[in-house]
Amino acid sequence: MIWGLWPSRPTGLSTDINSHISTPASLYLSLNGRTIVDGTIGGRGETGGATYGSRWGDALNWDLAWYDILADRSYRLKFTISASELATFGEDGSHATIRISVGPGADVIATTTDHEVARLIGLRQTDNLPTLEEAPNIVLRELCAEPLPDDDPFTQGKRKYVESFAHVSSSDGYHLERRLAAREKYLQNNKITPRCPSTGE
Secondary structure (H helix, E strand, O other), X not given: OXXXXXXXXXXXXXXXXXXXXXXXXXXEEEEOOEEEEEOOOOOEEEEEEOOOOOOOOOEEEEEEEEEEOOOOEEEEEEEEEEHHHOEEOOOOOOEEEEXXXXXXXXXXXXXXXXXXXXXXXXXXXXXXXXXXXXXXOEEEEEEEOEEOOOXXXXXXXXXXXXXXXXXXXXXHHHHHHHHHHHHHHHHOOOOOOOOOOOOOO
């Protein structure tokens, strides 16, 4: 009876964290206390073991924060998504996928791959994949983060980190240059429209 109470949950997780093309940002993300990203600019993907807060449940507790470089302000949000909500590759349900995007403003969107697309990828039956228009990613959450005070240690630390790019060549400095160029190109045909109110944009 005890074994039957254990949850059926993915043991592997692919996590993709990025900022909107209009919002170059320094990112922080942790899952149930385990840091996944801290400082990266340009986004990052991680594939590894899923980290759960309890051996009895499938809650994925996220702690997300980012420093919007151009706006010179930071945001933070803690939220929970159950692993059962995520698409898994193949048919055994052992590996799930999630994408988290931040900005513009305080916007946060969490998505997962279309379930049929993930199943076919896992089975290596990509010839049968539907088109992207037919199977867009599934939106799990549309959330609004809270702005952090200007003197918050996170904001101060990220501000100094970004300022260091002017003095030291780094991969993040290169990524920032690319993001700024992509933003400029994006704004030629698009307008920045934050979903969340009172973002200071």
